[in-house]
Amino acid sequence: MSTKLNISEFLDQDEKKDLLRLLTAGSVDDGKSTLIGRLLFDSKKLYEDQLDALERDSKRVGNAGENIDYALLLDGLKAEREQGITIDVAYRYFSTNKRKFIIADTPGHEQYTRNMITGGSTANLAIILVDARTGVITQTRRHSYLVSLLGIKHVVLAVNKMDLVDYSQEVFDKIVADYKTFAAPLGIPDIHCIPLSALNGDNVVEKSENMPWYEGTSLLDYLENIQLESDQNFEDFRYPVQYVLRPNLDFRGFCGKVASGVVRKGDEVMALPSGKKSRVKGIHTYEGEIDMAFAPQSVTITLEDEIDVSRGEMLVHPNNQPRVERDFEAMLVWMDENTMDPAQQFFIKHTTNLSRVRIDQIKYKVDVNTMEQSDADKLALNEIGRVTFTSNKPLFFDPYLQNKSCGSFILIDPVTNNTCAVGMIIDKVSGNSKQVAITEADRLIMREGKSLIAHKERESRLEQKAATLWIASNDREATNEAAYTLERRLFDYGKTAIVLPAQKATEHVARMCNLLNEQGFIVICTTEAISEKDADEMKNVIGENRFTWVAVNEACAHADFAIQTGNIMSGVEAIANTL
Structure with missing residues (x-):
């Protein structure tokens, strides 16, 4: 009697399986891509066309002699196949009867550290490969440090190429001891060690008869059964608001993804940063309303009270705040x-x-x-x-x-x-x-009357470029109106400007402007009308790139800007737009 495959039941079962995200890391030629390829091959998760392509590619560009080169399943870039190395992060998805997997095959080279960080950013587990012939090397230490930096709690130390050391237990035990001694300060809570041969399939999917001394499970069996529930944070409810949903006057919900923790209908919640509190009225999904939500579900939460919450803000429990x-x-x-x-x-x-x-x-x-x-x-x-x-x-x-x-x-x-x-x-x-540590060299600089704060640091803090706007006219009222209108407009644009009233254009006034510019400020200096020679002298003190000459009610062809009393606002806008 044949059993028909019910697609709906299959998809429903598949959806309920746990997902394990893992990355592989190791030195060049340690066999990362070969291991994952063998894992896919022996677990029979390849389609016929993939198998045919693998056999053809193995003969054409493979590095396994007459055998199938399983690494070609993951080394997808032309440069990777030519060099026999992994450059980009390769992702593979497969599923067994017990669990779904997403595998990130990350490059081992130091110059691709960012690729490994990207691939490992969502991983629950890391497989760190070590060549049984070389043991723990510099790259092993680097990859382990990056794994600890990413907060990955589970590490499988896969001692590969055991066939090349005659499946020696002594070699395996020494590598395990060396690695655990090195890894102790990194604080990785769970390290599991497996001897294997990716090329021959020893301890990859099935237990190997070549290593009867090894009492543990195969790699796939371990990956299928490792418990991850304790890794999830169900204590700290964090709900960053992504969007405020208001389809009609009767509904106002806050859309987002539960980043961590659990929330239930009726829970008291607090909005950050306002600190306003309310209770959860409803939790809505595409399928309908639910009583409870947890990470990483995407939901819409409604509250009993109309409190102001916007994108970028967060809902939390009042007794557990970030x-x-x-x-x-x-x-x-x-x-x-x-x-x-x-x-x-x-x-x-x-x-x-x-x-x-x-x-x-x-x-x-x-x-x-x-x-x-x-x-x-x-x-x-x-x-x-x-x-x-x-x-x-x-x-x-x-x-x-x-x-x-x-x-x-x-x-x-x-x-x-x-x-x-x-x-x-x-x-x-x-x-x-x-506070930045003050060194002895810094003290010598300060004793000379010099600041430790660079001009660029000040400009960065104020988010502006320092400048001097020299507004010159014999019409004092028009000069004042132009200066303070410009100050107001720059303030509205988020700039920090200072008006420096002066009578005549002197070197002392120019040095005052330069001093304020060095502190990162925009200076609006007002004086009586100046000549081209005066402007050049001021420019020499202040700096040509910082100095802007603005003439008010004066016919001056050499000024950078000319403003008339009846058109001050448009002139000010033109100046403000240059800063």
Whole structure:
């Protein structure tokens, strides 16, 4: 009697399976891609056309002699196949009767650190491959450090190529001991070690008869049965609001994804940053209303009271709140090909919140090969550092190791819109921690009467370019009107401008303007009418790029701008638009 496949039942069962996200990491030629390819092949998760293509490619570009080169299932780029290495992150999806899997095959080279960070950002488990012939090497240490940095709690140390050391238990035990000694300070809570041969399939899907001394399970069996429930954060309810839904006058809901924790109908919730409280009236999904929601469900929450909540704000339980801070410290992975400019401001994307942020201090950078810390004033591509930040508005966060969803962020270049870096928040920064350490060299500089704060730092803090707008006219009332109209307009644009009234254009006045410019301010200086010679003298003191000559009710062909009494506003707008 044949059993017909019920598609609906199959899809329903598949949807209810747990999902395990894992990454593989290892040195060049340790066999990462081969291992995953063998896992897919032996678990019979390949279609016939994939098998045919694999056999053809193995003969044409394979590196396994007459055998099938399983790595070709993942090394998809032409450059990867030519070099026999992994460059980009390759994702593979497959499912067994017990669990669904998403595998990220990440490159092992140091220059592709950002690729590994990307691939591991959502992983629950990491498989770190070690060649049985070489044991724990520099790349093993680097990958383990990155895994700990990403907060991945489960690590499988896969000692590969056991066939090349005659399946020796002594070799395996030594590698395990060396690795656990090294990994102890990293704080990885769960390390499981498996000896295997990816090429021959030993201990990949089925237990190997070549290693009777190994009493553990095969790799697939371990992956199918590892418990992940304890990894999820069901304690800290965090609901970043993504969108306010108001289809009609009778419904107002807050759409978003539960980042962590659990929320139920009737729960008291607090909106951040306002601190206003209400109770959950309803929890809505596409299928209908539900009584409870948990991470990572996307829902719409309605409240009993009409409180003001907008995109970027957060709903939490009043007795369990995140940090609400502008100053915080994080481990930062620089991902842009352009080297960091610490004086530049960036956009920070944290949950649904978008804000501007500045870098206060780089405490140190980490050598990912040795884990040694060293001083740094900037970070380059693939470099990692401990950095303190100040955002323009408060962020609602938890430490990354406590809550990944609310403890991670990205930095965006406001000019190019490129993702510059990813960060894992350590915690808030206390007032004392924000203070930059003063060195003996700094003290010598200060004793000479010089500031430690660079001009670019001041401009970055004020978000403007310093300039002197020299408004000159013998009509004092018109000069004042133009100056204070310009001050008002610049203030409305978010600029910080200072009006400096003066009688005559003197070197002393010019030096005052220059001093204020050095502090990052825009100076609006008013004097009586000046000549071209006067303007050149002022420009020499202030700087040609900072000096703008504005004539009011004066016929002067050499002025940068000429304003008439009856048309001051349009003239002011033209000047303001240049700053």
